[in-house]
Amino acid sequence: GDSVTQMEGPVTLSEEAFLTINCTYTATGYPSLFWYVQYPGEGLQLLLKATKADDKGSNKGFEATYRKETTSFHLEKGSVQVSDSAVYFCALSAFASGGSYIPTFGRGTSLIVHP
Amino acid sequence: DSGVTQTPKHLITATGQRVTLRCSPRSGDLSVYWYQQSLDQGLQFLIQYYNGEERAKGNILERFSAQQFPDLHSELNLSSLELGDSALYFCASSATSGETDTQYFGPGTRLTVL
Numbered sequence: 327g328d329s330v331t332q333m334e335g336p337v338t339l340s341e342e343a344f345l346t347i348n349c350t351y352t353a354t355g356y357p358s359l360f361w362y363v364q365y366p367g368e369g370l371q372l373l374l375k376a377t378k379a380d381d382k383g384s385n386k387g388f389e390a391t392y393r394k395e396t397t398s399f400h401l402e403k404g405s406v407q408v409s410d411s412a413v414y415f416c417a418l419s420a421f422a423s424g425g426s427y428i429p430t431f432g433r434g435t436s437l438i439v440h441p
Numbered sequence: 442d443s444g445v446t447q448t449p450k451h452l453i454t455a456t457g458q459r460v461t462l463r464c465s466p467r468s469g470d471l472s473v474y475w476y477q478q479s480l481d482q483g484l485q486f487l488i489q490y491y492n493g494e495e496r497a498k499g500n501i502l503e504r505f506s507a508q509q510f511p512d513l514h515s516e517l518n519l520s521s522l523e524l525g526d527s528a529l530y531f532c533a534s535s536a537t538s539g540e541t542d543t544q545y546f547g548p549g550t551r552l553t554v555l
Contacts, residue, residue: 358541362546367548368548369445369533370484370531370533371545371546372544372545375541375543377540377541415484426489426538427538427539427540428497428499429474429544430486431484433484434483
């Protein structure tokens, strides 16, 4: 079945450091790819998405590029802030039988940013 | 605020009992998704409804069932509860059921089974 693998956390950085959170996926066909963020005590919210190969999703200084050849969708940010501390989930949406799309999430990567 | 509401926020019950979790999607959204989030399993997709009909099924146990009503709110029923069912249950909604749809998550219901 489809799967998403994220790097284990927590990732601990100082403010203004460069962030990379790795995400690789396994899926049949060409899924859409997403990054969601979960702040403490809240539900997930979409951070960015990419729907086809070589697409770059970006939002709030975060970026990720859909790499079909390496089946990856790594999340990057040039300069993190304390307010970026949260759990980040990589996810895919892939076609399943009956015309439906099944969402699959990675286990999440906790990011802690120190002042 | 995502516009998705879930009730109750917290639920504490005993093994063997049955509970119902409720979700109201964002205004205009036709799809509702249910997820279970636990420390050992991560975020697991359970089931999706679209405009009142079941659209996709994930890792949902036979003891669990869901439905979506004509006003588009949804309920997740969990029965014969076990300790391992303790988790955070999220509902999400999206406009349609397409592959690229953004899902909007509610704040979750924390279920504790004692």
